Amino acid sequence: MKRAARLVIFYTCLFGLWALLAQLKIWPPYLFPTPWGVAQELYYGFSDHSYWIAIAVSMRRVLIGYAISVVAGMILGLGVASNKFLEETMGGLLVSLQSLPSICWWPLALLWFGLNQKAILFVVIMGSLLSVTLAMEDGRKQMPKIYGMAGRNLGARGFQLFWHVLLPASLPFIVSGLKQGWAFAWRSLITAEMLYVSLGLGQVLMMGRETSNMNAVIAVMILIIGLGYIVDGLIFKSMEKRLQHKWGLTAAT
Amino acid sequence: MKRAARLVIFYTCLFGLWALLAQLKIWPPYLFPTPWGVAQELYYGFSDHSYWIAIAVSMRRVLIGYAISVVAGMILGLGVASNKFLEETMGGLLVSLQSLPSICWWPLALLWFGLNQKAILFVVIMGSLLSVTLAMEDGRKQMPKIYGMAGRNLGARGFQLFWHVLLPASLPFIVSGLKQGWAFAWRSLITAEMLYVSLGLGQVLMMGRETSNMNAVIAVMILIIGLGYIVDGLIFKSMEKRLQHKWGLTAAT
Amino acid sequence: MSSNIQNAAAPIVIPGHRSPARVAGPRSKFGPASIGHTLGHVSPEIAKVGLSEICLSYRTHGGERLLALDHINLQVRPGEFLCVVGPSGCGKSTLLHLIAGLHPQTSGQILVDGRPVEGPGPDRILIFQELGLFPWLTVGENVEFGMKMKGVSKAEREEKTRYYLRLVHLWQFKKSYTHQLSGGMRQRVALARALATEPDVLLMDEPFAALDAQTRDLLHDELERIWAETGRTIIFVTHNVREAIRLGDRVVLLTFRPGRVKREFSIDLPRPRVLEDVHVAHAARAILDELREEINRSLEVEYSVGVKPHLAPGAEQ
Amino acid sequence: MSSNIQNAAAPIVIPGHRSPARVAGPRSKFGPASIGHTLGHVSPEIAKVGLSEICLSYRTHGGERLLALDHINLQVRPGEFLCVVGPSGCGKSTLLHLIAGLHPQTSGQILVDGRPVEGPGPDRILIFQELGLFPWLTVGENVEFGMKMKGVSKAEREEKTRYYLRLVHLWQFKKSYTHQLSGGMRQRVALARALATEPDVLLMDEPFAALDAQTRDLLHDELERIWAETGRTIIFVTHNVREAIRLGDRVVLLTFRPGRVKREFSIDLPRPRVLEDVHVAHAARAILDELREEINRSLEVEYSVGVKPHLAPGAEQ
Amino acid sequence: WGQRTANTIRVGAFPNITHSQAMVGKANGFFERALGPGVKIDWKTFNAGPAAMEALLAGAIDMTYIGPNPAIQGYVRSNGEALRIIAGATSGGASLVVRSDSGIQKPEDFHGRKVASPQQGNTQDVALRAWLRAHGMKSLDKGGDVQVIPMANPDQLTLFLKKELDAAWAPEPWATRLIREGNGRLFLDERDLWPQGQFITCHLIVSTKFLDDNPELVKKWLRAHVELTEWINGHLPEAKKILNQQVQAETGKALPASELDEALGRLEVTYDPLRSSLITAAKSSFDAGFLGRQMPDLSGLYDLTLLNKVLAETKRKGIQ
Ligand SMILES: Nc1ncnc2c1ncn2[C@@H]1O[C@H](COP(=O)(O)OP(=O)(O)OP(=O)(O)O)[C@@H](O)[C@H]1O
C-alpha cells in the first residue's frame, strides 16, 4: 500500500512539474508540448488503433530479435570466455563492435535480406547481441573460481558445466547485462524503423519528427517507457527477485 | 609472442576472407567494397587531415560525455540502490529510459542548449548515463551481503562505506557496465553527429551515406572499431586485469 | 574438581514464557553457587552488554518463519570473557550479529553501555564466521581498514598493522591478497583486523576453527594476554567446549533450535589455563553432557518425521 | 601405549634432492616398525593414489613464486583412511586440489589407479575447505548435484539425497538455500553432497572444522561406518590431531612452508576409537610434539626479520 | 523479349508533397489499374533519399521517387551501372527563408550569419553554397564567414523559434512551415534562379537491371505516371485533398489547408526530368566538393526512351 502511494506521489509530482512548465509557456507548445496535448495524441492514436498496431509490430520485432540475441550472445560469450583464441581475437573487439551505431549494419542487412522484417531483425540482433555477449563473458570471467572448481569436481563437463554451473553462477551478471541488451535492442529497433518505414513505433516517432509534431514524439517516448516498464517488471525485476531470494541478497529477518 | 602471432593470423584471415568475397564479385563493389578501396579511402582521409580532425573531435566529445556519465551514473546508481523511494520510483524507469533512442533527446537538447557542443554532449550523456546507473545499481544490489556487513561492522559509514566498500565490492559489475556505457556513448554520439553536422566521425559517416560511398562508411566503421579497441585495451582490459589479479579470478600456479 | 566449575543460573526458558533472567535455576551437580562471583547479580545497569528477552526469527522458504533465538536474557560484565557454546545451527552467530547491530532483533532489547543498539558501532567489532575479508585489499590493507575508518593516523596504522600481523604470524604476507592465503591464514587475518581496531567489545565467531592445535594454543595465549592487559569485553562463540573453558570467565550453553540459554557455567579455574589439563577436561565433561542432551533432542526433531539412518551409539568425548 | 602408534617411514626429504619414497627413515620413539603393516611396502602399482616427487609453486605479488609443496611422495593403499596434518598454510588444501585434478602440479606425477591424473574425475570427490556450495540451488539440489552429473535416475537421487541429508541431520532443510544455513550446517551439506556422489576416493579438507563436538562425534562414527562398509579410500585433512588419530589408518605430518612429508605415523589402535580416550591422547602427544617443532620453525621464519611480539611460552596440548 | 517479367514491382516513395504522383497514385489505386491484375505493387516508404538509395542499390526495391542528389550519387558510385532516371516528378519547391527579425534584407546581410541546409551535400545545401558563391560569400569551412549548418528540417524550425538560426534553404513543405510557424519570411524562391523557373526536385529512377528485364512493366508505369501527372495538374483541388489524406494516413498529421496551398504553390508537378537543371546542380555539387576529385560523366544517367515512347503513343511532345 505504501509503495503504491509513493508511486502515485512520484508520478503526480512528475506530471505536475511538466504541466507547470508547459503552463508557464517558456517555450511555445510545439516545442514543449503540454501533458494534455500529449494525452490527446495518445487518445487519438489508440482510438484509431494505429498505436496498438505500432506497439504490436514493434514489440514483436524487439522480442524476437532480443530472444535470438540472448541465446546467441550467451553461446558466443561463453565461447569467448572459455576459448583462449576466441578471447584474444574476438574478445578485444566486442566492446568496439558494440559501439558501432546500428545504421552501419543497415546496408549489410539490405544486402543479405532485402527490405523486410528480417533486415530489421538483423539490425536489432546486431544491436543487442554483443551486449549480451559482453555480459556473458564478463559474468563467466568474474565468477568466483570456486564454483567452476566445485562443478568440475562433482563431475560436470562441457555443456553440463555450462548449463548447471557457469550459467547460474554468472546469472547476477547476466541479468544485469540482459537489461543493457534490452535497451540496445530497443534503440536499434527504433533506428531501423526510422530508416525504412514499416509500421512500428519508430515510424510513429519518425513521422512525428518529420511533421514537427512534438506531441507524437512525446507520446512515443511515453509508450516506449511504458513498455520498458512493463517488461522490466515482468521479466527483469522478477528474475532479480528470484536471484536475490536464492542468493540471499536481501534481508531475511 | 604466441599471442601476437595468433592476432596476426586472425586479422589476416579476416581481411583475406573479405578480399576473397570482394574478389568473387558476388555483389558489386559499390555495395560490398573491397579492402583496397577502403584502404584508399582511409589513406585520402588521413592525408587531407579530415579523418584526424574527425577522430579528435569525436573522441573529445565521447570522452567528456562519458566521463560525466560515469560520475553522475555512479552517484545516481548508488542513490537508487540505497534509497527505497528512489528505487521504487526511478529504479523501475531506468531500463525503459535507457531504451529511449538518442533521437528522442535531441529536440530537448536543442531546446535547452541550442546549437552547440553542449547539445551533443547532452545526447551522449543521456545515452550512457542510465546504462552506468543500471550497472551501479545492479552491482550494489547483487554484491554479497557480507562485504557491506563487514564494512559497517568495521566502522565505515556513509561516503566512506560507499568509497571503501560498496564501490570496490561491486567493481566487477561496474567494469562490465562501464563497457556497455561506452558503447552506448559512442552510438549516441554518432546519432547526434549525424543529426547536426559539426565535424566528427558521425559527419563522415553521414556524408558516406549521403553520397552512397560505402568505402567511407566502412572506413568510419573501421575507425570506430579501432578507437574502441584502443580504449578497451587501455582502460577496460587493464581494469579487468587488475581486478582479476586482486580477486584471484585467474589461475595462480 | 567440582569447585572449579559453577552453574550460576540456568533458567530453562519455556517457549513463549517470559521468565526473568538471573533468577536462581537448578544448580549444576558440579558445585555450590557460593564459589566465585555470583553471576546472577550483574545488574543491567552495570552490564557492558545486556540482552533482555531477545527473539529473532528468520523468513524461510514458503513464507514460514524459523525461530532462531527465543527470549535470550544475558548480561555481560565489563571486562568479562564470555564464551557461548551450543549445537550447530542453534543461533550463536545470529546472536553475535544482533549484538554487533547488523540486523535488528524481532523483539527484545539489546543495551551496550546502557544504550540501545541501533546499528553497528566501532565499539563492537565482530569477527565473522565467514570472515568477510575484502578481496580487493591486501592483507595489510585489510588489517588497516577499521583503523582507517576511525581516522587513525597513517604512522600509527602502520605500526599497529605490523604488530597485529606479527601476532598472527602473517607479517610476511602483508602484500598478498586474501585469495592467496590458506583457510587458516585467512582466519588469522580476520583476527588481526578485528584486534587492530581495538574495540571495547570484541565479538568472536569461532575465530580459531580453522587453525591447527599449536597455532591455536599460541593465539589463545595472545588473546588472553591482550584481554587481561586492555580489559576488553569479549564474547566468544566456539564449538569447542575445552576452548570455551580454557578462555572464558563464564560459559553459556544455548539450546538447539530455537536458541535459548540452557545453562550458564562460571569457570573459576586459575589462569593461565591449559587446554589439555585434567581440570579443564573434567569441567568440559559437565558441559558436554548437557550438550549431548541438546544434540539428542535435535536428532529427535530430525528423525521424528521418517526413518532414522543407521547411527552409531553416541561417542564419548 | 607405544605399540599403538608407529612411525613407519619419515624420510626427511632434502629440497631438490630426489629421495625415493618409503625407504626406511628415522624411527619414531614410539615404537618399532614391526607393529602393523609396513607402510613402506605400498608399491606404486597397487596404490590407489600415488604421488611422486610432487612440487607446486604459486605465483605471488611482485612475480615471485611461493613453493607450497616440495617433492611430496605418498602412496595411498586402496581402502586406506589417510589423515594429513600440518601447520596452517603448509599446503594441505593444495595437495588435495592436486589429487582432485583441479590444478596441475608444477612437477612430479600423480597416479590414481595407476593412471596419471589429468583433470577432475567422478572417482575423486573433494570437500573444499571453502565448501563451494552452489548458492542458486537448495540444499537438496546441492546434494543431488553430483549424482545428476553422473546420470543417476531421479528416484535413486531422491532416495540418496534423503539418506545423506538425514545422515547429517539436515533433511528438514532440504528446501532451504545455503545462505539460510549456519556455518556448521553448510559444512554438513558439503559433506552430504560429497558422500552422495559415492566416489572411490574421498578427499576431505577439514570437513568437521565448524561442527560442535557432539555432532562431530556422531559424524565421525558415520564416516567410519561408511568407510568400513564401502571400502572407499579417504584422504582426510584436519588440523585436529586427535581427530586424525580417531579416524586414520595412517597420519602424515607435513612440514611448514614448503610442505614436505615430515613424518608418517601408522595408527594401530583398535576401532572404533574414541576421541577422548587416553590412548588417543597419548598418541596425539607424539604428533603434537613434532607439530610444535614445525610451528616454532614457522615463528623463526616469521620473526627472523624483525622484533618478536610478546609470545607466551608454548602451551601444552 | 524472352525474359520472365516480374509480377511484383517494389516502389519507394516518401510521404511528402514533393512525391505527389506516388501519394495520389497510392491513394486512388491508379498504378494498380494501369499495370493490370497480374502485377502487384509493393510500396515501400522511406523518409530520406539515402535510405531509399541504399535500398535500390542493394536490390531491395526496383524503382523509387527520389531527389536529384541521391540519384547522382548512386549513379556515380556504381560507375553508372545501378540506375537510370526515367522521368521527372516535381519541380521547384525550395526557398531561402530568413527569420523575420534577423534583419536580413539583402544578400550582403548574410555575412556572419547562420544558415541551415537540410543535409550536407544535398540539393538545397549545394544550391545554398552556389548562391553564396555567386554573391561573393563563402561558408566557414571554405574560409568564409557564413556559417552553413546542415541539420534536419524539424530542428531548423526549433532553432528558428529559439532565434539561433538566421536563415534556412529549405524544401517544401518546410519552407512554408518556417514562414508560418517559425516567424520566417520568404527571401528567395529558388525558382527565380532557374530558366523558366523550373528545376528538378523529385524524379523517378529505376534500377538498370529491372529496366532491362521488365521494359514493358516500366513502360506501363511511365504511362500511368504521365497520365497521373496530367490529372493532378488538371484537378488540383481534388488532387490536393487526396494528397493530404494520404500524407495524413502515413504520417499521422495533415498539413493545414493554407500551408498546403502555399507549399504546392511553389511546386510544379511534371514528368519532364529537367535534365539541364540536374546537370547544373551536379556541377555546383562538384564545385562544392561533394562529387569527388573529378567531374563525373553523367551522360548515361538518363534513359528517356520509354518515356518518349509513351509520350509519342499518347501524342504528347517528346523530351530531348
Ligand atoms: N539468513 C537466514 N535466513 C534464514 N534462516 C537463517 C538465516 N541465517 C541463519 N538461519 C537459521 O538460523 C539458525 C541459526 O543460525 P546461526 O548461524 O546463528 O547458527 P550457529 O549457532 O552460528 O551455528 P554454527 O555453529 O553451525 O555456525 C539456523 O537454523 C539457520 O538455519
Ligand SMILES: Nc1ncnc2c1ncn2[C@@H]1O[C@H](COP(=O)(O)OP(=O)(O)OP(=O)(O)O)[C@@H](O)[C@H]1O
Ligand atoms: N592461489 C594462491 N596464490 C598464491 N599462493 C597461494 C594460493 N593458494 C595458496 N597459497 C599459498 O600456499 C600455501 C599453502 O596453502 P594451503 O591452502 O594449501 O594451506 P593449508 O595447509 O590448507 O592451510 P590451512 O590449514 O590454513 O587451510 C600458503 O602459504 C598460501 O599462502
Ligand SMILES: [Mg+2]
Ligand atoms: Mg555460526
Ligand SMILES: [Mg+2]
Ligand atoms: Mg587448507
